[in-house]
Amino acid sequence: MSTVGTRSENSFGGDGAAAVPATPAARRAPALSFHPVYNDFYGFLESPFNLTPDPRFLFFSDKHREAFHHVLFGIRERKGFIQLTGEVGAGKTTVCRALLAELGEGYQTALILNPMVSGTQLLRSILTELGLEPPRTDRTAYLEVLNTFLLEQAEAGRDVVLLVDEAQDLTPELLEQVRLLSNLETDRRKLIQIVLIGQPELRDKLNARSLRQLRQRITVRYHLKPLDLDETERYISHRLLVAGADGRPKFSRGAVRAVHRYARGVPRLINAVCDKALLYGYVNATYELKSRAIRQAIRELEGAA
Numbered sequence: 001m002s003t004v005g006t007r008s009e010n011s012f013g014g015d016g017a018a019a020v021p022a023t024p025a026a027r028r029a030p031a032l033s034f035h036p037v038y039n040d041f042y043g044f045l046e047s048p049f050n051l052t053p054d055p056r057f058l059f060f061s062d063k064h065r066e067a068f069h070h071v072l073f074g075i076r077e078r079k080g081f082i083q084l085t086g087e088v089g090a091g092k093t094t095v096c097r098a099l100l101a102e103l104g105e106g107y108q109t110a111l112i113l114n115p116m117v118s119g120t121q122l123l124r125s126i127l128t129e130l131g132l133e134p135p136r137t138d139r140t141a142y143l144e145v146l147n148t149f150l151l152e153q154a155e156a157g158r159d160v161v162l163l164v165d166e167a168q169d170l171t172p173e174l175l176e177q178v179r180l181l182s183n184l185e186t187d188r189r190k191l192i193q194i195v196l197i198g199q200p201e202l203r204d205k206l207n208a209r210s211l212r213q214l215r216q217r218i219t220v221r222y223h224l225k226p227l228d229l230d231e232t233e234r235y236i237s238h239r240l241l242v243a244g245a246d247g248r249p250k251f252s253r254g255a256v257r258a259v260h261r262y263a264r265g266v267p268r269l270i271n272a273v274c275d276k277a278l279l280y281g282y283v284n285a286t287y288e289l290k291s292r293a294i295r296q297a298i299r300e301l302e303g304a305a
């Protein structure tokens with residue numbers, strides 16, 4: 001997304017402004033690299049609006065903080081099943097990665113990112129993620145290995161947490177299989193905490209009658225909503241700061257409003273439009289990004305520029 005080549009490869013800069021990037025460093029920028037050409041121009045140490053769910057960039061809006069603490073509480077209090085939903089691009093995976101970093105030593109965690117597999121493959125991935133060697137046999141053997149591991153961990157005082165991202169893609173059969181995993185328990189407690197993370201379709205899926213047993217077991221739920229206007233402004237500033245920005249560029253209030261209107265507070269879209277706006281500033285040799293820059297960035301994103 002943020003890989004942008006030379007000026008001739010994009011349609012920015014048509015308003016007659018500086019044809020050559022303003023700083024010598026920017027002029028030296030390679031024509032094609034994974035390092036956006038504008039980083040040197042603005043003095044960034046890294047790209048502020050990458051599309052990866054990097055927890056180092058996490059901006060704790062009230063919503064993201066609540067999401068984080070709800071899930072953390074559920075895990076720490078051993079609530080069994082926890083559900084985190086949110087719109088596409090709202091920041092669920094980012095929160096989830098930050099949680100993994102927070103849990104640290106006392107927890108064994110398995111993060112499943114691509115659950116569109118068969119039941120047996122899912123179990124295999126869980127074992128692999130937990131650092132276990134899946135036996136060369138069948139599902140029953142997988143379950144035995146998992147059960148033994150869970151008991152060992154419980155004895156050692158460590159909790160095991162399974163996080164299933166993109167859980168909206170799980171078929172009802174797989175969801176049911178995940179529920180069965182939570183039956184692994186001693187007479188005192190559940191041996192595994194399971195966090196289901198997914199888009200709003202996950203909620204609809206869980207409303208199916210056939211999944212009511214699972215639904216009843218989910219005791220902690222959080223739905224991550226998009227950012228409001230003020231949060232969008234702070235989000236942009238935060239990401240610029242983490243990237244090493246030193247007071248520039250400046251997004252005017254009108255620019256932020258235009259970003260918010262377009263992205264409707266969805267962080268992934270905010271990133272996409274801000275990335276293009278930064279390119280616009282670079283091409284036009286300006287650190288002041290106003291609504292015009294955002295309009296142009298949106299046109300570029302929509303492929304209409």
Ligand SMILES: Nc1ncnc2c1ncn2[C@@H]1O[C@H](COP(=O)(O)OP(=O)(O)OP(=O)(O)O)[C@@H](O)[C@H]1O
Pocket residue numbers: 049050051052053054057058059060061064086087088089090091092093094095199267268271
């Ligand atoms: N609170 C936040 N702080 C910083 N960056 C964020 C935040 N929330 C989201 N982002 C950024 O927005 C982009 C999308 O985030 P993420 O991938 O976590 O969304 P998602 O909800 O998991 O999306 P999907 O529904 O497609 O799985 C990423 O670039 C991520 O870094």
Ligand SMILES: [Mg+2]
Pocket residue numbers: 092093094165166
């Ligand atoms: Mg995600």
